[in-house]
Amino acid sequence: MKYRMESDSIGTKQVPAEAYYGVQSLRGHENFQITGQHLRTEFICSLAEIKKACAICNYRVGELDKEKMEAICAACDEILAGRLHDQFICDPIQGGAGTTANMNANEVIANRAIEILGGQKGDYSLVHPNDHVNRAQSTNDVIPTAAKITTVKLLQKAIEQVGRLCDALHAKEIEFHSVIKMGRTQMQDAVPIRLGAEFGAYHRAVSRDYRRMSRVIKEMYAINLGGTAIGTALNANPAYVEALAPTLSEICGLPLVKADDLIDGTQNLDSFANVSSVLKTCAISCSKMANDFRLMSSGPRCGFEEINLPAMQNGSSIMPGKVNPVIPEVMSQAAFCVIGNDTTITMAAEAGQLELNFAEPVLYHKLFESIVALTGAVQTFTDNCVVGITANPERCRELVEGSVGVITAICPKVGYKESADIAKTALKTGQNVRDVLKNAQLFSEEEVEKILDPETMV
16 A cells, blocks of 8 residues: 655654545544444535535635635535545544544545645645635534534434324324223223324324424524634634624525524533433333333233234244234334433533533434434334234223223212222122122113213223
8 A cells, every 4th residue: 555644743644645534534543443433424414514614704705715715615515425435534432522523524625625626635735624624613613513414414304204103193093093992000900091092192292202303403503613712713704704604504505593602602512412302202202102012912812912013024033923013122222222322412411621522522423323213213113013003992892891990980979999899809700890780789780881881981
């Protein structure tokens, strides 16, 4: 392999001659081999959008000549088109609050811009990673802004899938309205309930999640780009700072605005923690629902058997014909991932000192992971489980008729103690409550049938 020599404030180092990354990216790659992963495609593209916007704004205020601006923009456009992503070699988790990621973008863009201008990679006299690509910027305003843009891009997909789940649950609420089943509390028989009403409750919980996600995404629109090192906009032309948000908005198609307080926008990560909290709440709702589906479909012969889940794949390598509730299972596992990530994000958001938070990289890495995991899980949960659920009305009716929970309807007429005695007799003799009541002759047969009519109880 051929190499070129590059130097930074640490010293001189060999860099592969054909690499678009440079010495600072390479040092970061060697220092931070943490997860074995690379930056997300969406994050790389967000960095390219930011660098393009900054180059345009620097040119407009006379801080960058037209030739360099156009070369930088052309390099950014190539990245946005999917090229050069393999040159982003840094790990998502890194020290320096994301300096390696920022310099990785600066070096790749600079070296491609150099080529566009007819030079050789590493000839930073033509386009310099710091002086030109990173002009009037800092890791501390670039990385949080890239994280917000990436969060919005990913969260839009999550909101779409959660909305589809809402629609699917509402459809089942209507479809199952006439199916009456036994309600349960503490896993014990309670009183009858419509299966449609249960799905209505799921629908309302997920609808709240949808509304929360639709609100919290708006917190991502306020960016601190232009604040440079600590939010004071040191080394940045005031006109450049004001032009950044509208220029970047036009490039990425999002309604971005400059943060009211760039210092606040640089040092505080509470808006990201809020996004994670909303994701966690949605994950909890979906996992609870998945648990219910597994219980109601348990069997198929020796369990509740109240609903049927779509059969998606073999459930065992040794037990023929066994089909497991794999989609609810994966929904819960994704939820565990989101819930665990929220703890990491909480700790990272709290970990900052004074004007900057060093733990931004792990926060963003886990936040992106949470959004992607929840999006994928909700999509398969909707498409491969919820829309295909069917009910077993006869089995539901059988369990209602055989339950002692229906005795609750008698309480207002004979009192709690008398009702409890009837329930105990039913359990002891194996009779259903309806027969015990008829034998006790406390009511006429017509009254018993009316009182214990499931339609009346629900």
